[in-house]
Amino acid sequence: MATLELRNVSKSFGATKVLQEISLTLADGEFLVLVGPSGCGKSTLMNIVAGLEEPTNGSLALEGKDITRLAPAQRNIAMVFQSYALYPNMTVSENIAFPLEMRKVAKGERDKRVAEVAALLQIEHLLGRKPKQLSGGQRQRVAIGRALAREPQLFLFDEPLSNLDAKLRVDMRAEIKRLHQRTGVTTIYVTHDQVEAMTLGSRIAVLKGGVIQQLATPLDLYTDPANLFVAEFIGSPSINQLEATAVSADRVRLASGTELPLGRPHAIEAGRKLVLGVRPEHLREDAAGSLSGRVTIVEPTGAEAYVKADIGGAEVCLRIPGRVAMKPDDPIRIAHSPGSLLLFDPESGMRIR
Amino acid sequence: MGSGADKVSRVALYGILIFLGLLFVLPIYVMGVNSLKPLDEIRGGNLMALPMEWTLEPWATAWSTAQIGVQPTGLKPYFLNSFLLVVPAVLISTAIGAINGYILTQFKMRGANIVFAMLLFSVFIPFQIVLIPMARTLGMLGLAGTVSGLVFVNVVYGIGFTTLFFRNYYAAFPGELVRSARMDGAGFFRLFWRILLPNSAPIVVVTIIWQFTNIWNEFLFGASFSDYKSFPLTVALNNLVNSSTGVKEYNVHFAGAFIAAIPTLVVYVLSGKYFVRGLMAGSVKG
Amino acid sequence: MRTGILPKLLLAPSVLLVVACVYGYIAFTIYLSFTTSTLMPNLEWLGTDNYTRLFDLENWKVSLRNLWVFAGLFIGGSMALGLILAVMVDQRIRAEGAFRSIFLYPMALSFIVTGTAWKWLMDPGIGLEHSLREMGWESFTFGWVKSGEMAIYCVVIAAVWQTVGFVMALFLAGLRGVDAEVVSAARVDGANTWQIYWRVIFPQLGPAVVSAFVILAHMAIKSYDLVIALTNGGPGRSTWLPSVFMYQYTFTRNEMAVGAASATLMLAGIAIVVLPYLVSEYRNVARHG
Incomplete structure (x- = not known):
């Protein structure tokens, strides 16, 4: 258990800058999720923390101690890999004991810890098996067990659930959360799945193009995104985006001519081009709504329905609880929750507050 | 499926396949049956016929009394030479290939591609191009005309193949396993011994079989660098x-050829799958 | 991984050996081909005279002409027969494994062994001719191996027999590598088996054909053992190949410089065939890997 501090960590391969000046600090026991599309640099950042790659610039400190130049084995960090990386020639218990053996932990102590970990993860019955005799979920547990057995100061997870089927993924997600709550080990978790990010992280860092776009708690990220990329990346269905023009500091006009109140003044001057973002659940069908259009698609999912509507050349999505009676081509009027509109600069994508 | 025309073509297909199969077996069949006949039966009779009088005499002669060069020693001492050549040459070249493949794939270093390209091309060179200087080198090292000299030569010119095999295998080795082991604390040798090598059984078998077959069957180096005491088989x-000189004892020749064929044939029958994989790996580069 | 001194140290002996015993020796042999070496190597510079002499030698002309005939028929024969075998074996036949093993087993044998078997099998005195006449086909004649004109074709037959299974295996792997869904699509589109092979499958065998060609061509240039065992270059010099020429001139006729010149040309021939192939394969690997 420890704090981790990254200072201005950069990584380039030749002329390609994979990571640019990443600085962040993890508090003791924190669960940080690194999220972003593929190629955003999240795996490289993870490898740098693990010691598998060296940063081009910058430094890392674990519990206040500089670890930038330490080999992976010398850092007290454990990692769970996407493919689980179980050694196929060793049994489950040998796999779990391997990092201990490398650290010259005595046999008796090794056996004891293997037993503890196996009990914690309920894999005692698997200890004698080889990895290829295990199911995906079982392999996942063993991989976590191997990382746990080391009693590391820091846990790294590299997309650990992406090889599991949907149902198992949900179970394992809860399992990982429970495990973290129980052990309290500082954790970095890489994923490209925003649901995993939202449900697991105490904070989330959204990465794109080697730059941290925003570092915040899940809910802040959702309700108060720093830019259009974050707003778009987090949330499903995706946030609605409408072209708009500022009328005054607290009023905008859509391309269709409809004017909408913002509820509070923003840093905009009249005539400025904007992108208006509004989450699907902040729109509702309302006969008194100021937006009018026609229903194009209705997608019921059971608990709720996604209704898509054409409002004068732009399409918006509404998230409506329960059953809906609407059909395509029905006329619809839409209202938005007050204060739910987010403004972005169309050029830079930056949030305008 | 199942129409008349289909059946006819199916029968024709099997007919052709069986005919070709017999054609392919013919030389080894001829070798076999005629090594078990007295000489008269070959001279006067039919090479394809089974022996009328079965005899192991030609095998005994080929093994222990046939004239090789000047001495009536039979093939026995040379069979032994080939074993003394093949066992160390195969083991050494395989071990070197494994280490090279490990280093070339798991460690970034400048010039690794050039090293690999040089090894790769060395697999194709006609050995005539190295015969003269190698003969001089063996002479200077005092290895001319010895089995050890042949071991050396076969190791040197086998490294290209063995490195190629292991490099390609380890290039496809799951990177996460290696990274995981490094995080768990495995160093250079431990990573190799505990993680890579235990998971290399297929390529080790392929390489050993390939090298065994090649070196056992090798002729040019043997003809160039050995003398009557160190001839390979x-x-x-x-x-x-x-x-x-003398009467051509065809039956003894066939028995001798069969004796020389047995080791590689046994390996082929027992592990043809790996032999084919070696052939394929040797032909599809990179 | 960060590279310490250890990996370099362990790789060094191999690199040194290959640099010295492959590339150093190649350089040395090429140099010798420009010297006055006879029985023993000597470093006195002569220039290109050895090459001029080489091309004037009837023995070299015969060797080269034989190589063309041999290589052409060996490569063409192995590829054609190999493809036919591969297609036949690909027809979901029974005992496929047994057939494959039978077609491939000669590859496991020494050319000296198979050369011996073919030598006596094709010998008119005791072999096929004799046997078939014994069986009642009185007029059957097959004495190629004793004829200066025809003996080289005997070498071709034995070489194709030995190698065709390998080509079959290469092509079979290529055939099996064709996406089954593409074949199904062609079937749905109305193509018959024959059309599927010619229009859909064979065009995708390009890489296998190139591999087979390169490997067979380099084997042809290197061929030595089989000729020695089967005909020992004879009758006369009628089945000499450059490899036989090189050995004869270097080690028995004491014309080492001419031998070195012939070896250099063999290397050049192989380089012409192999280098473009390796370069393109290697590029592909660099791109995909």
């Missing part, structure tokens, strides 16, 4: 068959 067999 292929050279001794060629001397037996092509020595122009």
Whole structure:
């Protein structure tokens, strides 16, 4: 258990800058999720923390101690890999004991810890098996067990659930959360799945193009995104985006001519081009709504329905609880929750507050 | 499926396949049956016929009394030479290939591609191009005309193949396993011994079989760098068959050829799958 | 991984050996081909005279002409027969494994062994001719191996027999590598088996054909053992190949410089065939890997 501090960590391969000046600090026991599309640099950042790659610039400190130049084995960090990386020639218990053996932990102590970990993860019955005799979920547990057995100061997870089927993924997600709550080990978790990010992280860092776009708690990220990329990346269905023009500091006009109140003044001057973002659940069908259009698609999912509507050349999505009676081509009027509109600069994508 | 025309073509297909199969078996069949006949039966009879009088005499002669060069020693001492050549040459070249493949794939270093390209091309060179200087080198090292000299030569010119095999295998080795082991604390040798090598059984088998077959069957180096005491079996067999003196004992030649064929044939029958994989790996580069 | 001194140290002996015993020796042999070496190597510079002499030698002309005939028929024969075998074996036949093993087993044998078997099998005195006449086909004649004109074709037959299984295996792997869904699509589109092979499958065998060609061509240039065992270069010099020429001139006729010149040309021939192939394969690997 420890704090981790990254200072201005950069990584380039030749002329390609994979990571640019990443600085962040993890508090003791924190669960940080690194999220972003593929190629955003999240795996490289993870490898740098693990010691598998060296940063081009910058430094890392674990519990206040500089670890930038330490080999992976010398850092007290454990990692769970996407493919689980179980050694196929060793049994489950040998796999779990391997990092201990490398650290010259005595046999008796090794056996004891293997037993503890196996009990914690309920894999005692698997200890004698080889990895290829295990199911995906079982392999996942063993991989976590191997990382746990080391009693590391820091846990790294590299997309650990992406090889599991949907149902198992949900179970394992809860399992990982429970495990973290129980052990309290500082954790970095890489994923490209925003649901995993939202449900697991105490904070989330959204990465794109080697730059941290925003570092915040899940809910802040959702309700108060720093830019259009974050707003778009987090949330499903995706946030609605409408072209708009500022009328005054607290009023905008859509391309269709409809004017909408913002509820509070923003840093905009009249005539400025904007992108208006509004989450699907902040729109509702309302006969008194100021937006009018026609229903194009209705997608019921059971608990709720996604209704898509054409409002004068732009399409918006509404998230409506329960059953809906609407059909395509029905006329619809839409209202938005007050204060739910987010403004972005169309050029830079930056949030305008 | 199942129409009349289909059946006819199916029968024709099997007919052709069986005919070709027999054609392919013919030489080894001829070798076999005629090594078990008395000489008269070959001269007067039919090479394809089974022996009328079965005899192991030709095998005994080929093994222990046939004239090889000047001595009536039979093939026995040369069979032994080939074993003394093949076992160390295969083990050494395989071990070197494994280490090279490990280093070339798991460690970034400048010039690794050039090293690999040089090894790769060395697999194709005609050995005539190295015969003269190698003969001089063996002479200077005092290895001319010895089995050790042949071990050395076969190791040197086998490294290209063995490195190629292991490099390609380890290039496809799951990177996460290696990274995981490094995080768990495994160093250079431990990573190799505990993680890579235990998961290399297929390529080790392929390489050993490939090297065994190649070196056992090798002729040019044997003919160039050995003398009558250190001939490998292929050279001794060629001397037996092509020595122009005396009566041609065809049955003894066939027995001798069969003796030389048995080790690689046994390996092929027991592990043909790996032999084919070696052939394929040797032909599809990179 | 960060590279310490250890990996370099362990790789060094191999690199040194290959640099010295492959590339150093190649350089040395090429140099010798420009010297006055006879029985023993000597470093006195002569220039290109050895090459001029080489091309004037009837023995070299015969060797080269034989190589063309041999290589052409060996490569063409192995590829054609190999493809036919591969297609036949690909027809979901029974005992496929047994057939494959039978077609491939000669590859496991020494050319000296198979050369011996073919030598006597094709010998008119005791072999096929004799046997078939014994069986009642009185007029059957097959004495190629004793004829200066025809003996080289005997070498071709034995070489194709030995190698065709390998080509079959290469092509079979290529055939099996064709996406089954593409074949199904062609079937749905109305193509018959024959059309599927010619229009859909064979065009995708390009890489296998190139591999087979390169490997067979380099084997042809290197061929030595089989000729020695089967005909020993004879009758006369009628089945000499450059490899036989090189050995004869270097080690028995004491014309080492001419031998070195012939070896250099063999290397050049192989380089012409192999280098473009390796370069393109290697590029592909660099791109995909």
